[in-house]
Amino acid sequence: MNKITILIILLFCSSTTYSQDTxxxxxxxxxxxxxxxxxxxxxxxxxxxxxxxxxxxxxxATVVVDEFVNIGSSKMTPLIWLQLVKHIRNALNSNPEIKSVIITHGTDTMEETAFFLNLTHKSKIPIILVGSMRSSNEISADGPANLINAVRVGISPEAIGMGVMVVMNDNISAGRDLLKMNNRRVDAFPSTELGFIGFCDPEKVTFYRSPIKLHTFESEFNVYDLDSLPKVDIVQDFAGLDSEILTFFMNRSNQGLVISSFAGGRLSNGIISEIVNLPATHKPIVISSSIKEGRIMGSNPEGTPIIIANDLPSNKSRILLMLSLTRTTDITKIQEYFNKY
Known part of the structure; x- marks a missing residue:
């Protein structure tokens, strides 16, 4: 085989490696x-x-590039999440030299993908999601700096076992805690009340805390043999909600519901009238808050299908409920998952 043939083969490989410095x-x-x-x-x-x-x-670093999909993240789906976490496992199993996985991702559903992977990636090898708020040809595009910082975090020894993280605007967020708070600004993912877990300064990456909630290698959820996830819908409560709206969703072919409530888990009469007398054998109904920060206080009412989301917003509550339903339909056990994760 001559040199020209070898070059052609290398050019058409699905994964590309840059910098061969071992x-x-x-x-x-x-x-x-x-x-x-x-x-x-x-x-x-x-x-x-x-x-x-x-x-x-x-x-x-020596960078291996792997184009998995090429979509706006508003087009992300649970099926793609399943395929992605399996793809990551296969890549790590086939190349034990990989020290971290960096995922470039749109910001619309970045917090959802991060949370899903945080619960299903069964390894201490860090995953870092990274994106940008400005397109690559805009003035002061933030993508290149974010990407460099993501690699710097990924190769940091302290990143091992920290779960899934997101690196944006020099900040390191835990995958569970990430919240998008702005449609446009480069600081669209500000610190939540739980705080960043670290920062990317010019001379070094510094971590200040570790995530406490169970994640990745500690997680009980194993989706590698699944072809799909249980279907869960989200219902947004609002002033004067007609109970027929909730009835419609409860009668759909889903396996659970998440209700995005008012502050503190308070609900409209339209919601309360439909769920107050439901038995514990009914499909689970998670109550989350539409307020971005702070948890819902109290516990779930005994003998009902109601689960309290604590501090998880509705989009993350949906993910945790989907994963919980892969293991059980018992309301008490699902509430335990929401308390642990």
Whole structure:
């Protein structure tokens, strides 16, 4: 086989490796699309081209690029989540030299993907999600700096066992705690009341705390043999809600519901009238708060299908309920999952 043939084969491999310096840690970058891979009024950038546009990455690691999907994250689905976590496991099993996994991702559903992976990635190898709030051809695009920082976090020894993290705007957030709070600003993911877990400063990455809630290698949820997840719907409560709306959702072919309530878990009469007399054998109904921070106080009423989401918002409550239903339909046990995770 001549040199030209070898070169052609390398060019057409599905995964591409940049920087062959064996003294540098190896990092897998999985690209999924999103604003970080976008151009204003243009198509999404392919994974290899996205990484090639940031040559400084080779200063820190040997990068293996893997384009998984190329979509805006508003098009993300539970099926893609399942495929992604299986894809990550297969990649790590086939290449034990990988020290961390970086996922470029749109910010619309970044907090959901991060939380799902935080509960299903059964490894101490860190996963870092990264995105941007500005397209790649905008002035002061934030994607390149975010991507470099994500790799820096991924190769940090302190990142091992920290679960899934998100790196944006020099900040490191725990995958469970992340909240998007702005439609446009580069600081769209500010510190929650729980705080960032670390920061990316120019000279080093610094961690200040570890996530306390169970995650990744400690998680009880195993989805590697699943082809789908239980269907769970979200119902937004509002002033004057007609009880027929909730009745419609309760009669749908779902396995559970999440109700996004008023502050503190308070509900409209339209919701209360439908759930007050439901037996514990009914499909589970999780009560979360539409207020971004603070938890719902109290405990779930005994003998009912009601589960208290604590501090989880409705989108994350939906994910945890879907995963809980892969293991049990017992209301008490599901509440225990919401207390632990």
């Amino acid at each position: 003294t540098k840690p190896q990092v897998l970058i999985i690209t999924t699309g999103g604003t970080i891979a976008s151009k204003t009024n243009g198509p999404l950038i392919e994974g290899n081209n996205l990484i090639q546009a940031v040559p400084e990455l080779s200063n820190y």
